[in-house]
Amino acid sequence: MIKLFKFLKPYAASIAAVLVLVFFQSLSELYLPTLMSDIVNKGIINGDTNYILRVGGLMLIVAAGGTICTIIASFLSSKIATGFGKILRGNVFSKVENYSLQEFDKIGTSSLITRTTNDITQIQQVLIIILRIMVSAPMMCIGGIIMAVSRDATLSLVIVVAVPIIAGTIFIIVRKGVPLFKIMQTKLDKLNLVLRENLTGIRVIRAFNRNDHEKKRFDEANLDLTNTAIKVNKIMAALMPMMMLLLNFTTIAIIWFGGIRVDRGYMQVGDLMAFIQYVMQIMFSLIMVSMMFVLIPRASASATRINEVLDMTSQINDPEEIVSADSKRGYVEFKDVSFSYSGAEQPVIKNISFSAKPGEVTAIIGGTGSGKSTLISLIPRFYDADSGNILVNGVDIRKMSQEDLRGKIGFVPQKAVLFSGTIEENIKYGKEDATKEEVLYACEIAQAGEFISNMKDGLDSMIAQGGTNVSGGQKQRLSIARALVRKPEIYIFDDSFSALDFKTDAKLRAALESETEDSTMIIVAQRVSTVMNADRIIVLNDGEIAGMGKHKELLNNCEVYREIVSSQLSEEELA
Missing domain, CATH: 1.20.1560.10 (ABC transporter type 1, transmembrane domain)
Incomplete structure (x- = not known):
């Protein structure tokens, strides 16, 4: 004492x-x-x-x-x-x-x-x-x-x-x-x-x-x-x-x-x-x-x-000498990355290598427990990889300051988290100095504008603790708006469309496509319909890459992807 x-x-x-x-x-x-x-x-x-x-x-x-x-x-x-x-x-x-x-x-x-x-x-x-x-x-x-x-x-x-x-x-x-x-x-x-x-x-x-x-x-x-x-x-x-x-x-x-x-x-x-x-x-x-x-x-x-x-010393710290990024913007690269949780017998992800570029959509799909959420948690350095390198804009993320790294990322977590306060305050969490126009625009892109305008106080409507006074889909859309208002170099969506109906999902992805054309987009999803138009689909199975490519390519050469697709789409849709 x-x-x-x-x-x-x-x-x-x-x-x-x-x-x-x-x-x-x-x-x-x-x-x-x-x-x-x-x-x-x-x-x-x-x-x-x-x-x-x-x-x-x-x-x-x-x-x-x-x-x-x-x-x-x-x-x-x-x-x-x-x-x-x-x-x-x-x-x-x-x-x-x-x-x-x-x-x-x-x-x-x-x-x-x-x-x-x-x-x-x-x-x-x-x-x-x-x-x-x-x-x-x-x-x-x-x-x-x-x-x-x-x-x-x-x-x-x-x-x-x-x-x-x-x-x-x-x-x-x-x-x-x-x-x-x-x-x-x-x-x-x-x-x-x-x-x-x-x-x-x-x-x-x-x-x-x-x-x-x-x-x-x-x-x-x-x-x-x-x-x-x-x-x-x-x-x-x-x-x-x-x-x-x-x-x-x-x-x-x-x-x-x-x-x-x-x-x-x-x-x-x-x-x-x-x-x-x-x-x-x-x-x-x-x-x-x-x-x-x-x-x-x-x-x-x-x-x-x-x-x-x-x-207790945090295992993730800023380096003594911070390396500045090169001219690349929003470029993400994994080089032979493996990671296991403390006390785990087996690595959660093993030997992962891929790259995601600005203007492209990289989708990650796989069964439950295949390591999808863990994989993208490594990008903002929520955890550090056991081996291999993760590069953002050509620089190893361990050589960047955490603030600088996370400032480049718009992250939408798997479980949408809202804080007690107004809708506007929650969206401004992504960018403190955002104007009302920027907030409204982000809400429109996230397909949240309609339900916000129907609320009594609009953007000034109060969100209860934990967001208990809005639905799961509304929470997800507000979380997406919070990432959008930031206008980051890299968007990470961790199964962030799961609570949306197919119509809203499609409208949202179409709006995102034009809004994020200069940024790198990484999407984790369970639905094939969400990922099938991606520029690159990474199929994970037991923490390893089972296949990588476009939708049609994977249907022909990746059995794991074929099983996922056939479980969700009919033969007519596959054709």
């Missing part, structure tokens, strides 16, 4: 102010028992009312000063912890934004959400306690011991016996609790995962009447977390009763032996009262430390998880 404290640098002055305030607060609390002792020894015993009022007034002033210091220190501590949380969340988010998909696959989306929210909140809470308790508790403990010894060194032997027993009790309980706090965070990830799957897949769950099954899954994950939480809280709950028991026994011992010393004239009554107060302060400072140990283990587990995110 100490590693994360580097993010506290902007609050160095505020932290120093808190330390000073806590110091003066501790001094005021340590001074009050001495003043009370003086009132008893000099005021009450001698019947000096003026002395009692004078010292009593001083006690009020000291108490008021300590209270003011406490209030200001609490305010500053909260401000520091909140600001620290803001900075830390910003850094975690920025780090995650730069991850490649491999890092996302490794940690998991649900875990990243938990780490960015719950884990940082845990550290925030503990930071407030550290600033308030971890600083004041040692001051109170050491100061209390010094003041108690100054009152009666012999009676202080009671503290020498009590403190190691209390410290040993704290150590045993915390040692049992720390591993369970780490397990709790992992089980919270699991609960978050189940909940997220339920919320995002609610339509499928209801369509298949799996509500009871999902409820059972959630209950199992919830009960697992609950049982671990109960177990760790039972252990930690034993801490406070044990502390109070030891405190009470210590108080009894002090009164017992202190009474004997007062009776024998070695000690005054006021000094015994002050001694009891100082021992109480020592014990309570240890209790505060023990309470801190209840929260620190969980925060420590959270800090480890956050450091894992911050320390």
